[in-house]
Amino acid sequence: MILESIIEAFKLLISFDPEIYSIIFLSLAISILATLTAAVIGTFLGILISISDFKLKRFTKKIVFTLMGIPPVVLGLVVLLLITGPFDGMNLLFTKSAMYIAQTLLVLPIIIGNIIITSEKTQKQILETATTLGASKIDKIFLLIIETKPFIFMSIILGFSRALSEVGAVMLVGGNIKGDTRVMTTYIALNNSMGEYSMSIAMGFILLSIAFLLHTLLARFRGDFYD
């Protein structure tokens, strides 16, 4: 039974069924765009939070860390309430834009949080050294981005993994509409609930392969840094 499903899955993959490939494409497109958006904002905010001293710094960090682990479905619910409530006029419900917004918000705290955690010690030493050598605030921000590049890449890849693998948020705000807002994870969820395991396995296999590629990349950045 399992073996049959796996064979079926590979048949599907090499069948070049346009529906499957458009689903894969949409998944990647939305998650990549969301991650890139979150990366630009998150890198800036992450570095800003770590180099600034302000009153609510501890509290802000706690909020960010909490949001890192927010269940995607809860975040989806929040976005859903927003786009059917105050932003109702923008007609975002069950659109790709809504999925992009939800995933961006999902990834943002992961990138900010990881940048804050992983590079805090390095950041402190680099900042002090730069200060003592006469660097200005702008010099320091540039230096930090350059010096903590491996951490930033790592955070971005972790964020992307999360975006690509989550079901809850895209399901809620996208609606899993066939040919429109259906992505890999919602496709798996749907087929599974209908007992179509081979489809799920095929998609699952692709997701795993992408995860494998990502983590190979991640290992390379780590290697670059710890060499």
Next chain:
Amino acid sequence: MIEIRDLKVKMKSLEFIFEDFRFEKNKVTVISGRNGAGKTTLLRVFASFLDYEGSLKINANVTYNSQEPVIFNRTAYCNIVYPLKVRKLDISLYHDKIIEYAKLLDIEHLLENNALKLSSGEKMKVSIIRSIIFNPDIVLLDEPTTHLDLESINELTQLIKKLKSKITFIIVSHNKSFVDDLKDVEYKVGGKNVLS
């Protein structure tokens, strides 16, 4: 150059008390004291990385060279010119000096290597040259000899002697011959209260 009076520094469960002192211009002052006595703490106060109580007067610019060298991910040469770059100084005017110091500390052949991949001792040499290249008034050297071999320590001694008429050095070191060779003045650190 630096004058301290009733200086206290509070850590989580410790309070360091420093005796009143004046660090004089163009004298090499060696700070001595046991492990954990607060030597690094004092230098970090001078570098304005730490808060303190009491009075501290510094009328000069100060550069702190840390115990574990902090190196940027770029060549040794680019590390050394960093302070020149951020001060918008003309790097070409300093080139001969960089080569001279690098030769003196025997790292001239490493200048184009990525400094993160150098040995600890070599990193320390890079960071020391980076700390002195822009002629700061005061250079704080925190245990500069830790990772250096005997010959390198002698070379560093030569470098400091050469520069001491222009730069005031305040040095923490446990290396007796290095200290004896350089010391004009000594300042002892050791007062400490355990807070409950």
